[in-house]
Amino acid sequence: MMFKNELKFADTLDKADEINEYRNLFLFPEHNGEKMIYFTGNSLGLQPKSTKSYIQQELDDWAKYGVEGHFLAKNPWMPYHENLTLQMSKIVGALPSETVMMNQLTVNLHLLMVSFYRPTKQRYKIICEAKAFPSDQYALQSQIKFHNYDLTDALIEVEPRSGEYAIREEDILAAIEKHKNELSLVMIGGVNYFTGQVFDIKKITAASHAAGAIAGFDLAHAAGNIDLKLHEWNVDFAAWCSYKYLNSGPGSVAGAFIHQKHHTNTNLPMFAGWWGNNKETRFLMNKQFDPIKTAERWQLSNAPVLSMAACMASLQIFDKVGMDALIKKSKQLTAYLEFIINDINSRKNNCLKIITPTENRGCQISIVADGYGKPLYNALIENGVIPDWREPNVIRCAPVPLYNNYTDIYNFGKILEKLL
Numbered sequence: 292m293m294f295k296n297e298l299k300f301a302d303t304l305d306k307a308d309e310i311n312e313y314r315n316l317f318l319f320p321e322h323n324g325e326k327m328i329y330f331t332g333n334s335l336g337l338q339p340k341s342t343k344s345y346i347q348q349e350l351d352d353w354a355k356y357g358v359e360g361h362f363l364a365k366n367p368w369m370p371y372h373e374n375l376t377l378q379m380s381k382i383v384g385a386l387p388s389e390t391v392m393m394n395q396l397t398v399n400l401h402l403l404m405v406s407f408y409r410p411t412k413q414r415y416k417i418i419c420e421a422k423a424f425p426s427d428q429y430a431l432q433s434q435i436k437f438h439n440y441d442l443t444d445a446l447i448e449v450e451p452r453s454g455e456y457a458i459r460e461e462d463i464l465a466a467i468e469k470h471k472n473e474l475s476l477v478m479i480g481g482v483n484y485f486t487g488q489v490f491d492i493k494k495i496t497a498a499s500h501a502a503g504a505i506a507g508f509d510l511a512h513a514a515g516n517i518d519l520k521l522h523e524w525n526v527d528f529a530a531w532c533s534y535k536y537l538n539s540g541p542g543s544v545a546g547a548f549i550h551q552k553h554h555t556n557t558n559l560p561m562f563a564g565w566w567g568n569n570k571e572t573r574f575l576m577n578k579q580f581d582p583i584k585t586a587e588r589w590q591l592s593n594a595p596v597l598s599m600a601a602c603m604a605s606l607q608i609f610d611k612v613g614m615d616a617l618i619k620k621s622k623q624l625t626a627y628l629e630f631i632i633n634d635i636n637s638r639k640n641n642c643l644k645i646i647t648p649t650e651n652r653g654c655q656i657s658i659v660a661d662g663y664g665k666p667l668y669n670a671l672i673e674n675g676v677i678p679d680w681r682e683p684n685v686i687r688c689a690p691v692p693l694y695n696n697y698t699d700i701y702n703f704g705k706i707l708e709k710l711l
């Protein structure tokens with residue numbers, strides 16, 4: 292499509308957008324009485340208007356029933372997490388039995404590495420992307436140290452080539468090949484949080500398996516953003532948070548995927564808790580742990596119902612709209628943002644540099660604004676835009692197809708051009 296940097300054009304695209312009305316289901320921060328241009332759904336998704344009533348339901352049932360709410364609440368708390376499973380599994384392309392909502396993201400990464408990072412004298416290395424999200428770096432480093440291996444030897448970080456921002460896929464595959472005799476685990480982000488680069492999960496998984504290693508993914512920036520087929524791609528495990536593209540509120544409950552093929556493997560070491568025990572015998576309080584034969588086996592604690600209620604409100608919306616429609620809009624919406632930035636560049640000495648690869652991206656575009664830096668970000672906020680700032684010099688913009696529209700992008704362009 293030929294784009295135009297005109298309000299009328301943006302408005303026409305909004306009118307033609309089949310899922311434009313979903314925007315009305317969300318609450319936007321305001322600036323001078325107007326909705327702000329919210330481009331930070333990759334950091335904290337907006338609140339659905341329905342969230343309050345989902346949480347209120349549980350507060351009311353708690354008030355009304357006390358502990359009996361575990362059985363008598365409208366949505367009984369005992370199996371509450373089960374309400375989220377089917378909808379979540381569709382978003383990540385998993386079987387429901389492979390999906391569980393529990394804990395938080397970094398906790399889940401650790402729990403899954405307890406099972407799936409099992410270094411031996413021969414195989415102990417982990418391959419990850421350079422500049423992974425800090426929490427992932429700390430998780431990987433501490434797992435390696437926990438098993439008494441040497442970080443400098445055991446952790447292989449694949450870097451972008453000099454002068455480049457994205458990591459070349461061939462370099463990841465080459466690293467897997469190079470270390471194949473000592474490789475235990477490949478752990479990569481599905482979408483890099485900084486550059487917005489999408490990695491080929493299917494290819495990386497196949498290469499990891501061919502090298503005799505396990506393939507795990509952090510999908511914090513992928514879940515609810517890009518097309519995922521975790522089951523079909525034969526991914527071993529994955530974890531993600533629900534407060535970014537999944538709009539479940541700050542620090543809300545996280546997700547985990549464990550491929551079906553691992554469910555009945557009784558040799559897998561794990562940290563266990565009562566919620567991973569067979570539901571029939573859970574309350575017999577037996578000494579012997581009797582694991583559930585699904586991803587629920589990895590659960591430790593009973594369900595955090597209040598954060599799950601917020602998650603349920605959001606997943607209902609995802610279920611109605613469907614990932615196919617979201618991704619279709621996302622591609623065009625993000626392309627429009629790219630067009631607007633390039634259009635501005637043509638009048639501003641190419642001062643904006645997009646570091647997100649066009650061919651491999653979700654809805655995030657990361658921009659280096661040479662010579663501007665943080666003051667530009669601050670000025671954007673003062674003018675009613677909420678993008679995201681990442682040290683040392685990157686502005687991340689994520690037009691989220693569920694609630695951002697083409698007019699947002701047009702208006703953002705106007706403000707940005709004025710500020711440059």
Ligand SMILES: *Cc1c(COP(=O)(O)O)cnc(C)c1O
Pocket residue numbers: 395396397398424426427480484509511512532
């Ligand atoms: C957001 C994010 C996290 C945050 O971890 P929490 O455990 O939810 O605090 C971790 N890793 C990645 C890649 C992220 O994008």
